[in-house]
Structure formats: structure tokens, C-alpha cells
Amino acid sequence: MWTMPPTDSVLNMLSFIAVAAQSMTAALAAGRRSMDWAGVCMLGAITALGGGTIRDVLxxxxxxxxxxxxxxxxxxxAGAFATILLARLVVRLNLAFLVLDAIGLVVFTMAGCDVAWQVDASLPIVIVAGMITGCAGGVLRDILCNEVPLLFRSELYASVSVVTGLFYxxxxxxxxxxxxxxxxxFAVGLTFRMLAxxxxxxxPKFVFNAEEE
Amino acid sequence: MWTMPPTDSVLNMLSFIAVAAQSMTAALAAGRRSMDWAGVCMLGAITALGGGTIRDVLxxxxxxxxxxxxxxxxxxxAGAFATILLARLVVRLNLAFLVLDAIGLVVFTMAGCDVAWQVDASLPIVIVAGMITGCAGGVLRDILCNEVPLLFRSELYASVSVVTGLFYxxxxxxxxxxxxxxxxxFAVGLTFRMLAxxxxxxxPKFVFNAEEE
Amino acid sequence: MWTMPPTDSVLNMLSFIAVAAQSMTAALAAGRRSMDWAGVCMLGAITALGGGTIRDVLxxxxxxxxxxxxxxxxxxxAGAFATILLARLVVRLNLAFLVLDAIGLVVFTMAGCDVAWQVDASLPIVIVAGMITGCAGGVLRDILCNEVPLLFRSELYASVSVVTGLFYxxxxxxxxxxxxxxxxxFAVGLTFRMLAxxxxxxxPKFVFNAEEE
Known part of the structure; x- marks a missing residue:
């Protein structure tokens, strides 16, 4: 029932860390919205596994x-639940979490490219599949927290995913x-994200305020 | 064209009531956002059928x-449209609707478990499939009404679905x-929800307000 | 890699115009939310291709x-990026864009019906498939911009899609x-939308404010 996926490759082992890390950052977002414990765990799972799920469905x-x-x-x-118990600690380890989240971004991107290759996708689709896997979970998290997705307006994130995918x-x-x-x-992507x-x-932002009707 | 699904089982008959009930509660939410008649019907259909649809896609x-x-x-x-005409009555029958919505939750959960068994899913996935079927429609409703989903912060709902699924x-x-x-x-799930x-x-809620950056 | 889809039919040629037009209107919405350039392009692509994608997945x-x-x-x-550069012009050409967006609505609706026929769907599903293809992209755009979808509360849009589908x-x-x-x-649908x-x-709107709990 809880059979383990193959852990022979570096990517598979890193993916566990990545899932836990992205779930923990989602849990902090859930806490800012005062969700209940079940909601925190659900938001964590949706965020951590949502990107790969959307890619597979597409x-x-x-x-x-x-x-x-x-x-x-x-x-x-488990990652989300641990965050409830250790929220103060998690915040103090902010830097560690930025690193873990970046690991998630890079690892998920590579995993996404791998899946696209398996189904014989062309290069643009391989890059897009990597980007969806790395980024879409965070978009779901922001939608469920009723916010405009950070992905569309914050530091380089999708771009890191694209560069990682192209390099890979x-x-x-x-x-x-x-x-x-x-x-x-992995090293290139992680370094790029940390520098960003x-x-x-x-x-550059596109700011547009004209009344158009 | 409008062929009926098999109505030999209790579950199939109850599912019609459940679809109508969940659509009616969604219509009330649409009314609070001043949607137009077509929007009310669309929101009703998305809410009532969205959970099962997400499960089937997944x-x-x-x-x-x-x-x-x-x-x-x-x-x-039809359920959504009837609600437009009978809004006052629907509100007065608030208790009746809570019961109908709970019927939807329990019936959809069981139907979701059944589908997961059909595709030979393991137990955790059967429970998750039941939960998605029972709860995801309401999440779509709240996203489309631009609200943080009630599921993540209100009375026991997902938990009722999990308990129902485990018992089933x-x-x-x-x-x-x-x-x-x-x-x-059905009786166990319904009772649990009504008591909740x-x-x-x-x-318990996870409230987290620290500034972390 | 960038092989062209068949361009023998009117519908296929119009679909390029429709994709560009819907992406450009989405870019303006992104600008109102101060998204960055990558975000603008992503929102454009999601809006323009989201309706057909949801239909195909369903x-x-x-x-x-x-x-x-x-x-x-x-x-x-490209459509979204051009809008960043030419925002002032795009706004001045407001009427042109309403026409282009209407072309998108009608063309996508017909393409959606075609796909549904290919998989032997019944008439109600053909109409729904057309409606999803024509309208769901805009719903995704509004969700990602953190707004209640215009589709549910503004001028006739879904109705235009339904009429177009029925006529087709x-x-x-x-x-x-x-x-x-x-x-x-195409002429009937476009005329109906422009008149609307x-x-x-x-x-008519369904406005409902009673406190019900």
C-alpha cells in the first residue's frame, strides 16, 4: 500500500525533500488565512503535488x-502538519526554506521534462512541461488563498524553471x-534561483491603468 | 439523448437529490455575488458535478x-434555476438544505470510493477519491465566488468525508x-455531519501571522 | 517542431486570429494587476488556450x-508581449479588440462543437463543449486575476456561445x-455578440442578500 517508488536515482530521492518543502511553505500560507488543520494538510498536498498532477493530466x-x-x-x-507544530522554528529557518523551495522548483522541473520526453514531446513542450511541474503547484496555492499568484509578479521563478529546462x-x-x-x-538551477x-x-513589470471603456 | 443512468441502486437515486441540493446551495452563493441567470446555472452545475469530474480526470x-x-x-x-425563483423559500428551509447538502457529501463520497475501486486503487487513494468527489465541487464554487474555500476553515466537512469513506x-x-x-x-456519514x-x-485552526521576510 | 496545423479550412485560419486576440485582452487584464512580462505571457497563453484545453481534458x-x-x-x-509594447494603441483600438474577442468566442465555440462530434457526443454535450471552449479561458483569466468571472455577471457571452452552437x-x-x-x-454569432x-x-441578475444563518 505504501510501496516506495524507485529510489535508485538522485532525482527520486530529492523529490521527497522537494514535496515536503513545498508543502511546508504552503502550510505557512494556510496559517496566514487561519485554515484548520485538515485544510492546512490539504493545501500542502495540493501545492506539493499539484504541478505534477496538472502536467500529467495535460x-x-x-x-x-x-x-x-x-x-x-x-x-x-506530514510536512504540512509538522509546520503547524513548528511554525516559529520554520519561520526562523526562513533561509533554509527558500533553499528547500528552490530545490523543489529545480527537481520538479527536471522531473517534468523527463515525463514529457517519455511521451515524445517536442522541445517547446518539454520546457513547458518542466515549467508547469515546477510552478503550477504554487499557482494553485495562491488561488486557494485568494491571491493573485506570486508567480506572475515576483522574483524570477518561472524563468529559473525555463533556464533549468533548457540546460537540462x-x-x-x-x-x-x-x-x-x-x-x-541541479546546481545551475539552484544557483540561479538563489541569486535571483x-x-x-x-x-520588468507591465503596469496598465488606463480606463478603457 | 436524455437517457437515464441505471436507477436500480439506492446510490443512483440519491445522487439525483444530491446534485440538485448542491446546485441549489451554489445558486444562493451566486446570488450573493449578483450573478446573472446563466451564471447561476453554470455555477450550480460546476459545483454539483465538479467534484466527480475532477476525480474522473485524476x-x-x-x-x-x-x-x-x-x-x-x-x-x-434546473436546481439552480428553481433557487432563483424560490430564493426566499429556500432560505427559510435552511435546515432542509443543510440536510440535503450533507446527503450530497455522503453520497458523492461513496460514489467516489466506488469509482476508485473500479480502477483498482489502493485504500489511501479510495479515501482520497471519495473526499475529492464529496468536497471539490464546493472548492470550485468558492474559487469562482472569489473566496477562500470554506472547506479549509469551517465545520467538519472533509473529515466527515474521510470517516464516511473509511467506514464504507x-x-x-x-x-x-x-x-x-x-x-x-449513509446513516453514519449523515449523522456525523449533522452533529458537526x-x-x-x-x-483546531492554524493561525499564523508572523512577518517572515 | 513548429509545424503548422492544417490551414485548409476557414476555421483553422481564424483560430490563429482568435488566439492572438484573446491573449491580448488577457494581457491588458494582467497589466491592471501589475504582473511582470513573463506573467503577462503566461496569462495570455492560459486564457487563449485554456478553454480548448479544459474541453479536451474533459x-x-x-x-x-x-x-x-x-x-x-x-x-x-507573442500576442501578449505585443500588447505590453503597444498598450496605448491597443486601448485606443478598443472596438477592434471587442470584435477580435468576439471572433474568438464564435470560432472557439465552433471548434469545440467539432471536437465533441468527433467523439460522438450527444447534442447537449456538443453545445456544452462549444461553450466551454469559447468561455472557460476567460474564466481562468479572471480567477488568476482574483476576480469573480465576468462570464457570470456581464453582457451576454455564454448565451452567444450557446446560440452559436445550436445554430451550427x-x-x-x-x-x-x-x-x-x-x-x-460565424456571421450569426458575431452579429449577436456585437449587438449584445x-x-x-x-x-436578468439574481441578487440575493438575506442572511441565512
């Missing part, structure tokens, strides 16, 4: 990961060593 | 119920009489 | 159009000349 890739391995649901719910695809296209390239892509947070790199 | 269970039996769409739209699964796992167990589960409303049973 | 019609032809993603993103289905049911009937339906905007035709 490419028709069944069964879903958490359908086959419900352990992911348990990890997400380059190596795979050149048939370079798989495990090594995965680690390299540190120096507040942002896209 | 488990890859095609064709969708309302695709095969459009009569469900008609029942949902126990009986089915023990190969007890199907029809009888369905009725028993009556005594305002709530989960 | 009827289980894979692969998705933009999965097979990523050129649609590029057109949508009538001709197809009577085996009339396909290309001719497509053009006719010009004379502010609206459905």
Missing part, C-alpha cells in the same frame, strides 16, 4: 504519481552522462 | 458521468452485504 | 492541440454545405 500520462505511490500524499501531509535538455540532447548532467543542472532571491532579480 | 476514468448522461447537467441547472471501505473489505452497508454508511453542524464541531 | 481528447502544435503557444505569447449544430444535423454553414454561423455589446443586452 499530457495524458496515467496513472498519476501519487495514485501509484500514495506515500507522496503522506509526505506532503541541452545535455540530454547531446547524450551526455545522465546522472552527472542531472547534478550539474538574493539580488531581488525581477522581470 | 484517475483517468472516461467518459465522464455527465458526458454519458447529460440529464445530470439538466438536473443541476471497511464493510466492502469484509464483503458484507452491499446494499445494507451502503445504507448504514449542530454542535459546531471544528478542527 | 472529453479525454488527447494529445492537446498546443501539445501537437506548439506554434499556438508562441502565437499566444442545426446545419450540421441537416447535412448542409459545411464551409458555407461555417461562414453563416452595443445595446448592453444582459441576462
Amino acid at each position: 499530457v495524458g500520462h496515467y496513472p498519476l504519481l501519487w495514485f501509484k505511490h500514495p506515500i507522496y500524499l503522506a509526505v506532503a501531509a 535538455a541541452t545535455g540530454v540532447g547531446l547524450h551526455l552522462n545522465d546522472q552527472l548532467w542531472t547534478v550539474l543542472t 532571491i538574493r539580488y531581488r532579480w525581477e522581470m | 484517475v483517468g476514468h472516461y467518459p465522464l458521468l455527465w458526458f454519458k448522461h447529460p440529464i445530470y447537467l439538466a438536473v443541476a441547472a 471501505a471497511t464493510g466492502v473489505g469484509l464483503h458484507l452485504n452491499d446494499q445494507l452497508w451502503t445504507v448504514l454508511t 453542524i449542530r454542535y459546531r464541531w471544528e478542527m | 472529453v479525454g481528447h488527447y494529445p492537446l492541440l498546443w501539445f501537437k502544435h506548439p506554434i499556438y503557444l508562441a502565437v499566444a505569447a 449544430a442545426t446545419g450540421v444535423g441537416l447535412h448542409l454545405n459545411d464551409q458555407l454553414w461555417t461562414v453563416l454561423t 455589446i452595443r445595446y448592453r443586452w444582459e441576462m
Whole structure:
């Protein structure tokens, strides 16, 4: 029932950390909206697994990961619940969480590209699949918290996902060593995201206020 | 075109009442947002059929119920439209509607478990499938009304669905009489929900306000 | 990689205009929320392609159009990006955009009906599939901008889609000349929508304020 997915690859092991981390940041958002404990766990699971779920539904890739391995649901719910108990600590470890969330972004992006390759997608779709996997969970979290998604207006996030995906695809296209390239892509993506947070790199904004009717 | 789904089982007959009831409560929410008549009917149909639709999409269970039996769409739209005409009456019958909505919750949960069994899902997924079927329609309603979903912060609702699903699964796992167990589960779930409303049973809330950046 | 979809039919050519137009109106909405450039392009693509995507997921019609032809993603993103550069102009051309958006509504509706026929849907489902294709993208846009969807409360829009779908289905049911009937339906739908905007035709509203608990 709680059979483990294969843990032979670096990516699979990192994905557990990523699921827990994204669930924990979602739990903090839930706390700001005074959700109840069940709501916190649900929001955590939706955020952590939502990106991959949307990607799988869009490419028709069944069964879903958490359908086959419900352990992911348990990890997400456990991460969210732990955050309720340790909220003060989680906040103090803010930096650690930004790193963990960035790990999630990069790991999910690579996993998304992998799935798209499995169904023979073209390059643009591989990049989009990576981006959806890395970013869509956070969009669901913000919708459920009744906010305009951070993804559309904050520091580089989708762009990190696109760059990570392109870098990953380059190596795979050149048939370079798989495990090594995965680690390299991971380092590049993570560094990019941390620099974006540190120096507040942002896209230019499109501000538009004219009355048009 | 409007062929009826099989009405041999208790569950199928109750599901019509459930669809109408959930659509009517959604129509009241639409009225609070001053939606137009078409919007009220659309919101009703999305709320009443959205939970089952999300479940079917997630488990890859095609064709969708309302695709095969459009009569469900008609029942949902009719329920919403009747609410426009009878809003005053509907409000006065508030208690009746809480009961009908609870019937929807319990019936949809059981129907969701049934579908998950059909695709050989493991127990955690059966429970989750029941919960999605019972609860996700209301989440869609609240998103479309631009509100933080009630599901995440109000009286026990998802918990009722989980308990209902577990109870239902126990009986089915023990190969007890199907029809009888369905009725028993129905009674247990309904009672639990009504008690939760009556005594305002709530989960503890996770309130978190610290500034973390 | 950027292979073009068949452009032999009127509908396919119009669909490019429709995708660009709906993406551009979404970009203006994004500007009102001060989204960044990447966010504007994402919102544009989600709005322009979201309706067809939801329809395909609901009827289980894979692969998705933009999965097979990523050129649609590029057109949508380009339309949104052009709007950033030309916002002042776009606003001054307000009327032109209302027409383009109406073209999108009518074209997407007909394309949605076509897909439903391909999977042997019954008439109510054909109409609903057309409506989802024509209208759901705008609902996604409004959800992501944190607003109650315009679809549920503004001038006739869903109704235009339903009328267009019914008119289209009538001709197809009577085996009339396909290309001719497509053009006719297009004219009827477009005229209806423009009249609805010009004379502010609206459905009656359901306004409901009673406290019910």
C-alpha cells in the first residue's frame, strides 16, 4: 500500500525533500488565512503535488504519481502538519526554506521534462512541461488563498524553471552522462534561483491603468 | 439523448437529490455575488458535478458521468434555476438544505470510493477519491465566488468525508452485504455531519501571522 | 517542431486570429494587476488556450492541440508581449479588440462543437463543449486575476456561445454545405455578440442578500 517508488536515482530521492518543502511553505500560507488543520494538510498536498498532477493530466500520462505511490500524499501531509507544530522554528529557518523551495522548483522541473520526453514531446513542450511541474503547484496555492499568484509578479521563478529546462535538455540532447548532467543542472538551477532571491532579480513589470471603456 | 443512468441502486437515486441540493446551495452563493441567470446555472452545475469530474480526470476514468448522461447537467441547472425563483423559500428551509447538502457529501463520497475501486486503487487513494468527489465541487464554487474555500476553515466537512469513506471501505473489505452497508454508511456519514453542524464541531485552526521576510 | 496545423479550412485560419486576440485582452487584464512580462505571457497563453484545453481534458481528447502544435503557444505569447509594447494603441483600438474577442468566442465555440462530434457526443454535450471552449479561458483569466468571472455577471457571452452552437449544430444535423454553414454561423454569432455589446443586452441578475444563518 505504501510501496516506495524507485529510489535508485538522485532525482527520486530529492523529490521527497522537494514535496515536503513545498508543502511546508504552503502550510505557512494556510496559517496566514487561519485554515484548520485538515485544510492546512490539504493545501500542502495540493501545492506539493499539484504541478505534477496538472502536467500529467495535460499530457495524458496515467496513472498519476501519487495514485501509484500514495506515500507522496503522506509526505506532503506530514510536512504540512509538522509546520503547524513548528511554525516559529520554520519561520526562523526562513533561509533554509527558500533553499528547500528552490530545490523543489529545480527537481520538479527536471522531473517534468523527463515525463514529457517519455511521451515524445517536442522541445517547446518539454520546457513547458518542466515549467508547469515546477510552478503550477504554487499557482494553485495562491488561488486557494485568494491571491493573485506570486508567480506572475515576483522574483524570477518561472524563468529559473525555463533556464533549468533548457540546460537540462541541452545535455540530454547531446547524450551526455545522465546522472552527472542531472547534478550539474541541479546546481545551475539552484544557483540561479538563489541569486535571483538574493539580488531581488525581477522581470520588468507591465503596469496598465488606463480606463478603457 | 436524455437517457437515464441505471436507477436500480439506492446510490443512483440519491445522487439525483444530491446534485440538485448542491446546485441549489451554489445558486444562493451566486446570488450573493449578483450573478446573472446563466451564471447561476453554470455555477450550480460546476459545483454539483465538479467534484466527480475532477476525480474522473485524476484517475483517468472516461467518459465522464455527465458526458454519458447529460440529464445530470439538466438536473443541476434546473436546481439552480428553481433557487432563483424560490430564493426566499429556500432560505427559510435552511435546515432542509443543510440536510440535503450533507446527503450530497455522503453520497458523492461513496460514489467516489466506488469509482476508485473500479480502477483498482489502493485504500489511501479510495479515501482520497471519495473526499475529492464529496468536497471539490464546493472548492470550485468558492474559487469562482472569489473566496477562500470554506472547506479549509469551517465545520467538519472533509473529515466527515474521510470517516464516511473509511467506514464504507471497511464493510466492502469484509464483503458484507452491499446494499445494507451502503445504507448504514449513509446513516453514519449523515449523522456525523449533522452533529458537526449542530454542535459546531471544528478542527483546531492554524493561525499564523508572523512577518517572515 | 513548429509545424503548422492544417490551414485548409476557414476555421483553422481564424483560430490563429482568435488566439492572438484573446491573449491580448488577457494581457491588458494582467497589466491592471501589475504582473511582470513573463506573467503577462503566461496569462495570455492560459486564457487563449485554456478553454480548448479544459474541453479536451474533459472529453479525454488527447494529445492537446498546443501539445501537437506548439506554434499556438508562441502565437499566444507573442500576442501578449505585443500588447505590453503597444498598450496605448491597443486601448485606443478598443472596438477592434471587442470584435477580435468576439471572433474568438464564435470560432472557439465552433471548434469545440467539432471536437465533441468527433467523439460522438450527444447534442447537449456538443453545445456544452462549444461553450466551454469559447468561455472557460476567460474564466481562468479572471480567477488568476482574483476576480469573480465576468462570464457570470456581464453582457451576454455564454448565451452567444450557446446560440452559436445550436445554430451550427442545426446545419450540421441537416447535412448542409459545411464551409458555407461555417461562414453563416460565424456571421450569426458575431452579429449577436456585437449587438449584445452595443445595446448592453444582459441576462436578468439574481441578487440575493438575506442572511441565512
